[in-house]
Amino acid sequence: MLIQIFEGLYGFIWDDYSQNNCNTYLIDASKKILVDPGHAHLFVNVQRGLDALRMSLSDIDLVLATHGHPDHIEAAAFLKGTSRFTMSRTEYDYIVELTGGRYREPQPDFFLQEGDLEVGSDHFAVFETPGHTPGSVCLYWPAKKVLFSGDLVFPQGVGRTDLPGGSGEQLKESIEKIMRLDIEYLLSGHGNVIAGKEPVRENFRIIRDYWFRFL
Numbered sequence: 001m002l003i004q005i006f007e008g009l010y011g012f013i014w015d016d017y018s019q020n021n022c023n024t025y026l027i028d029a030s031k032k033i034l035v036d037p038g039h040a041h042l043f044v045n046v047q048r049g050l051d052a053l054r055m056s057l058s059d060i061d062l063v064l065a066t067h068g069h070p071d072h073i074e075a076a077a078f079l080k081g082t083s084r085f086t087m088s089r090t091e092y093d094y095i096v097e098l099t100g101g102r103y104r105e106p107q108p109d110f111f112l113q114e115g116d117l118e119v120g121s122d123h124f125a126v127f128e129t130p131g132h133t134p135g136s137v138c139l140y141w142p143a144k145k146v147l148f149s150g151d152l153v154f155p156q157g158v159g160r161t162d163l164p165g166g167s168g169e170q171l172k173e174s175i176e177k178i179m180r181l182d183i184e185y186l187l188s189g190h191g192n193v194i195a196g197k198e199p200v201r202e203n204f205r206i207i208r209d210y211w212f213r214f215l
Helices: 044-052 070-079 089-098 168-178 197-214
Strands: 002-006 009-012 024-028 032-035 062-064 084-088 110-112 115-119 122-128 137-141 146-150 185-188
Touching (some): 002 044, 002 185, 009 044, 024 044, 070 084, 089 110, 122 168, 137 168, 168 197, 185 197
Parallel strands (some): 032 062, 084 110, 146 185
Antiparallel strands (some): 002 009, 009 024, 024 032, 115 122, 122 137, 137 146
């Protein structure tokens, strides 16, 4: 399901939980950035949305992965050769080791590091947020007060820590880090968009008061 979050930002949101694919987001600013392209066999959801926006895959300048699980990254292969691809070095090394060297996604054109990220004339901030995986990152768009949280936090939920490389203690520390940001749009890897400063704060309050007891 394609939604316009605001002018220049779109979400390809999954409302059929039986598919278990991740949300994909398109930043249409000075450059076009696709965040978490999703599973290869379910990429038709994104393709339909791009068609509706009259965009082709070759229009995408950068594909950014918040982490390396297949439901977030597989479809990056479809944009190989036309778009640049990036993820964190820690995450790339983790996935290569996890797959025994059989990692088949594109080699990153550059690696994300915590700190400033300039794409075209737009400024973003990358935050290292391990816990769900060792090299997970969140992408923050300060001009629009948007956080792309990957599988760190969801609407009233948090990412799993029982998969290889997961850590409840690290996940808690990562959440505490991003809770301090000025966020008006929380865009997670699964679930609905949370819009509005107060709803975002309330979601973090629920996570802190309930989920932190289990991490």
